[in-house]
Amino acid sequence: MSQIVLTSDPLSTTTAGALEYDGVALYATPTAAQRGVIMAEQIILLQAAYTLTSQTAAQKLFNTPTGGQVTLTAGTYEFECFYSLSAMSATSGSFGFALGGTATFTQFFWSLAQKGAAAVATATATQSTYNVAANTTLATASVNTVGYANISGIINVSVTGTVIPQVSLGIAAAAAVGIGSYFRIRPIGNTTVTSVGNWS
């Protein structure tokens, strides 16, 4: 395995051209003083549709690998998630998004979701929410059986553990998460980070 391994230690004065590591994130400084965090992403995505368990409670969105979870150490992370759903119940209902797992964390995320058309490819108005906890109704309930959501936000992990991207169904059904659905997450810094770079 060809690799370069940096020993972690505290960041100091910035140097143009430097790649650094402080044990929380990697950093690159392209121009004097403009140190930036290298957004090294952990990604999970579906290369085949994943059939959910027929239940209304929140459940994992991904099954590759089986647990659909990522183990995170304490720190602040930015994340993005996109998923599509099909074969939801024809009884009027909505769907939701949650973050589960064993980690202790706070969350802040924005969602752009749609359940207002008979096909996901049909252009139709989306709906937005901003959340600090699980939301079971990202879009108004409808009898349509398909939908999608694009979610992004911040997770602040205070105690190391797993984080599981989850979906909830308003009406239980063996719905399917579509091919191409993904969740990506990248570290920004420690739990109290407020800035990286040339902010003043």
Next chain:
Amino acid sequence: MSSIVLTADTLLGTPTIGSVEFDGKAFYNTAQGTQRGVIPGAQFFRLESNLAGANVATVQSVFGVSVTLSTSTIYAFEAMYYFNKTAGTTSHTLGIGYGGSATINSILWNSVGIDGSATLPTRSTPGLAANAAVTNQTITGATASAAATTFANIKGMVSINGGTFTPQYTLSAAPGGAYSTMANSYFLIYPIGASGANISVGAWA
């Protein structure tokens, strides 16, 4: 300090798999074929606690800080703003824009957002705003509610000549009570290349 410092020079004529390069503007790596990619080293600002603004109808800073950027450089940026107020019933709108000492060659940005009187709107139809200038762009409808909330998810691209770049917002009228920028609002910005030409990183043809 554990670090690797690369000397800036011209990128390899042909990308080499496994290479990490630096041209003085940005870092690059090549994982497959000739698919060189820019390493997004983001300068990041995140609010740990709410930041109170002012009850004014003039421009003010979203985060209370500016970021100092380089000359002749293109930056990509993303942000999430969450504004909230609890007092004041003078009708107003909220707009966002950018200020600072930097000379802007060009900019293009958009915002998808929601606004309402609840602390956190639920299932609202989002509003889309876009602008090819740093000037203030209204992103909300008018509200005279004491409790008002605005949320914006932003992406953009700016060609800049050195100086400060400041995320800003402007109220059309002083509402009677100030907004706060709420905790966990954030702004990230990273260089992708030199200004003055198309940016083409990777196997584009």
